[in-house]
Amino acid sequence: MNANTVKLIYFSPTGTTKSILEGIAQGLQAETVKHLDLTPPDASTRAIDEMHRELAIVGAPVYGGRLPPDAAQRLRRLKGNDTPAVVVVVYGNREYEDALLELNDLAAEAGFIPVAGGAFIGEHSFDSEAMPIATGRPDEQDLKKAAEFGRAIRQKVAGIDVLAETLPLEVSGEFPYKESHKWQDVSPTTREGACIRCETCITVCPTAAISMNGTLETDTDACIVCCACVKACPTGARVADHPRIKRIQEWLSTNYRARKEPETFL
Ligand SMILES: Cc1cc2nc3c(=O)[nH]c(=O)nc-3n(C[C@H](O)[C@H](O)[C@H](O)COP(=O)(O)O)c2cc1C
Structure with a gap:
């Protein structure tokens, strides 16, 4: 198999997931890189996107150790058509818990064949000058690791003859997944x-x-x-x-200062 055409599929409200996917694509050295941005509201209702044997790189942020429900809803509408997929979650330096497993399962249910997975770090959505949480990530070092991951994926995909015969991808996470948290009445x-x-x-x-x-x-x-x-x-x-968000900012900024590094599964 080759990875000459890559499709980046993402839900990325603050852009860090998109940046990581672009970093991976750079390492893959694909001839053509297409984008399918599931972030705008119409992605929840517009025509279902069908895959056509490209290598898909599917990314979403981590919210409360899970996928954001809106991201999951939009991703579920895709038709993988047995396309190989790389599944990627991006989290704000706390934990990613069951989000990568959830994305791996969801991609398989949507008809993709996951061949690689990764958990990368992005600036936390709640980051502020007063309460820094993974400020400025992904940084140069993160993007270098994303590109290295891309090169490793290229090698793995080149070694696959029959995609249907590849072993199921194993990633970190537990099923049943942790309960989804509903963020109510704390809007900006x-x-x-x-x-x-x-x-x-x-x-x-x-x-x-x-x-x-x-x-x-x-x-x-x-x-x-x-x-x-x-x-x-x-x-x-x-x-x-909102006072509840401010408390969370303080808790994250105090307890999750130590730099976490990306993890990959191939
Ligand atoms: C509601 C909400 C919940 C979040 N939960 C987590 C979490 O459980 N663990 C974590 O490390 N980061 C968490 N984050 C941070 C995001 O995962 C992180 O900022 C990510 O880089 C955002 O991706 P994006 O830039 O593609 O939107 C949360 C962010 C939001 C808005």
Whole structure:
């Protein structure tokens, strides 16, 4: 088999998962790299995407040790058609727990054949200047490891004659998965005085939870607290300032300072 055409498939509200996938693709040295971005809200309803024997690299962030439910819903709509897949989760330097196993299982159920897996580290969505959590990751070292992983995948795929006969991929994680956490009523808010009504937050929100009706309104049921709006806001008007989020920031920033390194499964 060859890996000349690669399709990057990702849900990545703050862009770290996308960066890791691009790093892996670089190491793979594919002739063609396509993107299927499942982050915009319409990815939950638009026509189902069918795979056509490319190598898929499927990535999602870790939320509470699991896949974000919206990411899982969007990934479940894909049709793998026996395409080989690399499954990748990106987490904010705490733990990834059952997320990679969940993604591996989900990819297989969607008709992909997982051939490699990885857990990489990205800046935590709740990172702030006052409470740093994996700030600036993936950094140069992470991207170097992503490229090395890409080279190893290329080698593995080149050695596969009959894809259906490859052994099932084993990754870290436990089934039944840990319970999914529901992030309720902790949405970011807007400092009205600083908001310039540019609507960048509305554009980047993966669940269409923000609307402009004179002032910004946030649908707290739809909000998944991904903090894409906070990170993209050009004036710092969007803030993750709910007391519960602040407590979590403090806990993460205090207890998960030690640098974690990527893990790969081949
Ligand atoms: C609601 C929520 C829950 C999260 N849970 C975890 C977690 O359990 N472990 C962890 O290490 N990071 C966790 N993170 C951090 C993200 O996994 C991390 O920031 C990731 O790089 C975001 O990916 P993206 O940039 O592709 O959106 C969480 C982030 C959010 C928003």
